[in-house]
Amino acid sequence: MNFLSRLYYKYKKVLKTLRLYFLIAGPGIIVMVADNDAGGITTYTVTGAQFGFYLIWFLILLGPVAYYVQEMTVRLGAVTKRGHAEAIFHAFGSFWGWFSLLDLVLVDWLTMITEFVGMTAAMSIFGVPTWITVIAAWLLMGTMVLQGRYWTWEKAALVFCVLNLIYVPAAFLINPPIDKILHGSFIPQLPPGGFTNALFFLLMANIGTTIAPWMIFFQQSAVVDKGMQEKDMLFGKLDTAFGSFLTVLVAAFCVILTATLLPGQDINDAATAAIKFMGINKYLGACLAIGLFDAGFLGAICISLASSWAFGEVFGWAHSLNYKIKEAPWFYAYYFFDLLLAGTVVLIPRAPLVLITLFVQVIAVTLLPAALVFLILLLNDEETMGRYKNTLIQNVANIGITGMIIVVSTLYGISALFPNILK
Amino acid sequence: MILSFFENTIEAVRTINQRYKTPHMKTTPLVRFCLGLLRVYLLLLVGILVFKFIQELH
Numbered sequence: 001m002n003f004l005s006r007l008y009y010k011y012k013k014v015l016k017t018l019r020l021y022f023l024i025a026g027p028g029i030i031v032m033v034a035d036n037d038a039g040g041i042t043t044y045t046v047t048g049a050q051f052g053f054y055l056i057w058f059l060i061l062l063g064p065v066a067y068y069v070q071e072m073t074v075r076l077g078a079v080t081k082r083g084h085a086e087a088i089f090h091a092f093g094s095f096w097g098w099f100s101l102l103d104l105v106l107v108d109w110l111t112m113i114t115e116f117v118g119m120t121a122a123m124s125i126f127g128v129p130t131w132i133t134v135i136a137a138w139l140l141m142g143t144m145v146l147q148g149r150y151w152t153w154e155k156a157a158l159v160f161c162v163l164n165l166i167y168v169p170a171a172f173l174i175n176p177p178i179d180k181i182l183h184g185s186f187i188p189q190l191p192p193g194g195f196t197n198a199l200f201f202l203l204m205a206n207i208g209t210t211i212a213p214w215m216i217f218f219q220q221s222a223v224v225d226k227g228m229q230e231k232d233m234l235f236g237k238l239d240t241a242f243g244s245f246l247t248v249l250v251a252a253f254c255v256i257l258t259a260t261l262l263p264g265q266d267i268n269d270a271a272t273a274a275i276k277f278m279g280i281n282k283y284l285g286a287c288l289a290i291g292l293f294d295a296g297f298l299g300a301i302c303i304s305l306a307s308s309w310a311f312g313e314v315f316g317w318a319h320s321l322n323y324k325i326k327e328a329p330w331f332y333a334y335y336f337f338d339l340l341l342a343g344t345v346v347l348i349p350r351a352p353l354v355l356i357t358l359f360v361q362v363i364a365v366t367l368l369p370a371a372l373v374f375l376i377l378l379l380n381d382e383e384t385m386g387r388y389k390n391t392l393i394q395n396v397a398n399i400g401i402t403g404m405i406i407v408v409s410t411l412y413g414i415s416a417l418f419p420n421i422l423k
Numbered sequence: 424m425i426l427s428f429f430e431n432t433i434e435a436v437r438t439i440n441q442r443y444k445t446p447h448m449k450t451t452p453l454v455r456f457c458l459g460l461l462r463v464y465l466l467l468l469v470g471i472l473v474f475k476f477i478q479e480l481h
Contacts, residue, residue: 092458093446094439099465315435366468373457381448410468417475 024235025242026154027222030302031070031215032243033161036250037299038118039111039360040209041292042270044251047202048258049267053177053184054191056252058203062210063248065405067241068397069211069372070219072379074236075388077223080378084220085310088374091384096374101310103367108214108307110360112342115303117353118296120346121271125278125289133293134343141301141339145332148324150225157301163294165246167253170287176260185252204412210247211405213367214306216375221309225320230388257288300339308335365413369406376402 036044047055073084080087085104089097116134123133144156183189191199219240228236258273261280267273270292278285305321311334312319318328325332345351376398379390390398448454 089439089443091446091448094443096458097439097443314439362472366465369464370461373461377448377454377457383449406464413468414471417471 021235021238024226024228024232025239026158027219027226027228028070028074028236028239028241029161029243029246030154030157030298031219031222032066032240032247033164033250034157034218034298034302035066035210035212035215035247036164036254036295037111037209038115038270038292038296039299039357040251041118041254041295042268043202043205043209044254045258045270045273045288046267047206048255049262049265049273050202051191051199052259052263053180053256054189055203055206056181056184056255057186057188059206059251059255060185060248062206062251063244065207065401066210066247067244068394068401069375069405070215070240070244071237072375072390072398073216073220074223074228074240075233075385076375076378077220078228078230078233078236079385079388081224082220083224083309083313084217084371084375086313087220087378089314091378091381092374096370097314100367100370100374101314103363103370104213104217104310105307107360107363107367108303109338109342110356110363111212111214112300112303112338113345113353113356114360115296115300116343116346117357118270119293119300121269122274122289122292122296125271125274125285131347134347137297137300138339138343140297141304142336144301145321145335146325148322148327150321153321154226157298160294160298160301161246164250164291164298166287166291166294167250167257170284170291171253171256171260173281173284173287174257174260176256180259181256201412201415204408204415206251207405207408208361208364208412211368211372213364213371214303216371217310218302218306221306221313225309225322233388254291257284300342304335304338304342307338308332361416362413365409368409369402372402372405 044059047059076087077083082090085097085101088100116137119137120130120133124130144153147153193199223236254270257277258267261284262273262276265276267276270288274285274288274292276285277288308331309319311317312328312331315330317330319331320328323331345356346353376390376395378384379398380395382389
């Protein structure tokens with residue numbers, strides 16, 4: 001009896017913990033899965049087509065990198081109850097504040113255009129005209145925030161996160177070579193041909209797509225909007241860790257798909273890969289196209305929110321998804337304005353979309369190092385963080401990761417500006 | 424209406440600048456060094472962008 005009652009008590013405790021986790025989980029999973037946005041999916045499909053299964057281990061290594069950076073935003077948001085933009089203004093003054101805010105707005109807007117490009121390219125595979133895709137995306141994005149509840153938005157976003165996992169069952173449709181996958185996942189190796197410029201460029205692109213400036217701003221603001229407290233931090237970290245696992249899972253399966261079906265083929269984007277898949281297996285092509293649309297959609301809603309939250313924090317507008325539109329008019333006005341502006345660019349005939357994609361890489365390089373440096377300085381400020389400041393081990397990991405990201409993203413940005421530099 | 428929007432925005436920016444005039448983080452030598460390095464890095468990037476722009480013009 002004693003044993004049974006103890007077992008029941010433990011069962012209840014686990015159940016309560018799980019319930020609490022599911023209540024707190026959200027921002028970490030959403031930001032990490034949205035990290036696999038249209039640009040990310042393109043990078044993974046190109047990686048698989050060019051280098052087969054050889055680089056899956058590298059993608060697995062990027063999981064902890066993303067976790068360590070994003071985990072800092074959970075602590076900072078839960079302790080200070082400030083979004084990243086407001087935290088920068090407060091800690092470093094208006095010069096660095098305005099620099100970060102305006103740079104964020106520009107990067108986010110340009111990135112959102114690429115998300116709309118991804119969405120429209122994906123739906124064009126099903127014969128849906130660009131303007132219908134853009135309007136449908138606008139309506140869907142509008143509907144998600146109309147309820148005036150963070151909870152509703154978050155659960156809707158989580159449904160789209162689940163859809164992002166479509167690459168996993170899709171891979172099982174094609175019977176990929178398990179031995180090669182395991183070998184490529186757990187034995188670090190370079191593809192045949194060794195360390196070439198093309199390989200270096202793709203490695204940089206994969207690192208560049210793992211951490212984007214909007215992710216830092218988004219997760220910290222989402223943690224604050226959700227009302228996460230210091231006592232919830234452990235669940236927030238677990239949420240982020242699970243999210244980073246999902247982001248690696250999706251990335252690896254994207255690589256597996258193209259490595260199995262399109263090895264050595266000249267693929268420049270995910271939409272081209274989806275069209276080629278259609279010729280092999282229409283269900284597979286449809287899966288890749290749906291995944292690409294979903295990736296662009298998730299990216300767009302998160303990026304637009306990151307900017308709206310940042311503006312709301314700094315300008316002192318009501319800036320929560322828990323407010324209805326009439327209660328936070330400026331916050332929602334900015335959210336919709338951003339989406340409308342990004343979608344409209346895609347509708348303009350002969351808009352310089354390639355140039356915009358190039359600019360995203362370059363402008364992001366100006367913001368990412370600053371955002372990361374501010375993050376580490378804030379996390380080391382005892383007055384701000386108290387007992388939640390970075391430990392020595394966290395500092396070693398975070399400073400190492402930040403240094404690597406700064407070097408690689410700078411090289412990536414420069415190589416985007418001067419493509420011949422790596423040839 | 425447009426004029427009042429711009430007036431309100433400028434006023435809001437002034438208020439924000441006033442509110443965040445003084446950085447709240449303790450300016451230790453390490454913080455000063457990091458921010459200085461960041462300024463140099465950004466100036467370098469702007470230089471590269473300007474160089475690329477001029478190169479494109481030619």
